Amino acid sequence: MRIAVIGAGFSGMSFCININSFGKLYDIDLYEASNDVGLKILKTGNGRCNLSNEDISDKNYNKEFVEYIDKFGYIKNYYSDECIKFLDKINIKTRVDKGRIYPYSNKAESVKKAYEYALKKYRINVILNAYIDKIDIIGSKYKIYSVMYDYVIIATGGIIGSLYNGYELVKNLSVDISNLTPALVGIKIEEKIASLDGVRMIGEVTCGSFNEIGEIQFKKDGLSGIVIMNLSRYYNKGIISINFGVNVDKSYFNTNMEEKVMSMYPFKLASYILKSNNVVESIYSMKFTIKSFYGFDQAQITKGGVRLDQLCEGFELFTYKNIYTIGELIDVDGECGGYNIHNAICSGLISSRNVLNKIVK
Ligand SMILES: Cc1cc2nc3c(=O)[nH]c(=O)nc-3n(C[C@H](O)[C@H](O)[C@H](O)COP(=O)(O)OP(=O)(O)OC[C@H]3O[C@@H](n4cnc5c(N)ncnc54)[C@H](O)[C@@H]3O)c2cc1C
Numbered sequence: 001m002r003i004a005v006i007g008a009g010f011s012g013m014s015f016c017i018n019i020n021s022f023g024k025l026y027d028i029d030l031y032e033a034s035n036d037v038g039l040k041i042l043k044t045g046n047g048r049c050n051l052s053n054e055d056i057s058d059k060n061y062n063k064e065f066v067e068y069i070d071k072f073g074y075i076k077n078y079y080s081d082e083c084i085k086f087l088d089k090i091n092i093k094t095r096v097d098k099g100r101i102y103p104y105s106n107k108a109e110s111v112k113k114a115y116e117y118a119l120k121k122y123r124i125n126v127i128l129n130a131y132i133d134k135i136d137i138i139g140s141k142y143k144i145y146s147v148m149y150d151y152v153i154i155a156t157g158g159i160i161g162s163l164y165n166g167y168e169l170v171k172n173l174s175v176d177i178s179n180l181t182p183a184l185v186g187i188k189i190e191e192k193i194a195s196l197d198g199v200r201m202i203g204e205v206t207c208g209s210f211n212e213i214g215e216i217q218f219k220k221d222g223l224s225g226i227v228i229m230n231l232s233r234y235y236n237k238g239i240i241s242i243n244f245g246v247n248v249d250k251s252y253f254n255t256n257m258e259e260k261v262m263s264m265y266p267f268k269l270a271s272y273i274l275k276s277n278n279v280v281e282s283i284y285s286m287k288f289t290i291k292s293f294y295g296f297d298q299a300q301i302t303k304g305g306v307r308l309d310q311l312c313e314g315f316e317l318f319t320y321k322n323i324y325t326i327g328e329l330i331d332v333d334g335e336c337g338g339y340n341i342h343n344a345i346c347s348g349l350i351s352s353r354n355v356l357n358k359i360v361k
Pocket of ligand 1: 006034038045052157163164165169329337339
């Protein structure tokens with residue numbers, strides 16, 4: 001019994017470690033195109049690595065993905081503490097900050113270290129500098145380089161955060177991939193706002209049915225911050241309206257308006273507001289027209305991926321028995337807040353259990 005896992009990110013490493021953590025050690029080759037495992041971990045959560053979230057439900061993921069995990073009964077795995085229990089098993093203690101789950105050290109490097117120890121402990125054969133773009137199908141087995149495998153797990157992530165990806169690899173297996181776009185990304189706008197560059201201010205952002213309160217970060221030609229990144233999962237055109245007067249009654253500005261605006265907002269934003277024709281409207285409903293997204297280089301995740309109707313139980317391909325696609329490679333996109341790493345880990349755990357069940361049958 002030999003297993004190949006392609007991609008040493010959260011999903012691929014979680015698969016390897018989990019399947020070998022129940023007593024029997026299987027022969028697993030973990031192929032990684034870079035010169036080290038888990039390099040992307042270091043970039044996550046501004047170096048803190050937001051691993052998961054205390055509050056996880058349908059609303060945090062795209063509809064197609066929720067339908068998939070519901071169809072195969074994985075809601076209970078995703079919306080429980082299974083991910084945290086796995087992290088605990090590999091000595092990643094966690095702490096919670098406003099619902100977001102981080103490593104106890106608040107440092108992404110500790111997470112990478114813990115995964116490295118676990119790969120060693122569970123005897124995973126790591127093969128670095130191994131970019132895989134082809135799997136040969138030989139009867140019911142799969143050949144990578146010259147090695148034959150019974151199972152192949154493709155865990156190559158999205159376009160972002162690594163020099164490599166696995167889209168060609170899965171396309172060569174005739175797997176359909178939905179449109180790939182950057183998500184959790186800042187939004188460029190039509191209006192001229194260079195004077196606001198660098199301003200950060202809490203506001204209530206509305207666009208179509210999207211509504212969320214959070215910190216908006218102004219750039220010279222667009223908007224960013226977690227709330228804007230979350231918005232980028234839903235809309236790529238339309239008008240964004242921002243309420244900078246949450247919990248402040250409009251009547252407050254009836255008197256001494258200039259003094260109050262200048263005292264309440266960062267100087268650049270106050271000046272921008274006071275220059276507008278209707279100051280109160282500018283405070284309670286500042287409008288911006290979406291022009292485009294910033295590019296993949298500034299995004300956190302890739303929206304789209306292996307279409308979920310190509311997958312049967314356990315993230316296995318319908319077309320090729322015993323080949324699985326997991327993590328960000330599939331058509332899943334979660335909100336900011338730990339939901340994407342949570343998915344990568346959970347899909348690794350679920351697919352490893354699926355493979356294990358088949359092996360022991
Ligand atoms: C700057 C940044 C910050 C982020 N912060 C957070 C956060 O705090 N919380 C959160 O939930 N999400 C965060 N994300 C998203 C999160 O990191 C990803 O969703 C998650 O890492 C996906 O895990 P994965 O295992 O699917 O893929 P990855 O972690 O991308 O791992 C895939 C691995 O496969 C390798 N690979 C690719 N192609 C090949 C190939 N053909 N052959 C061999 N190897 C290959 C890659 O080199 C890589 O090591 C962030 C993303 C970025 C870019």
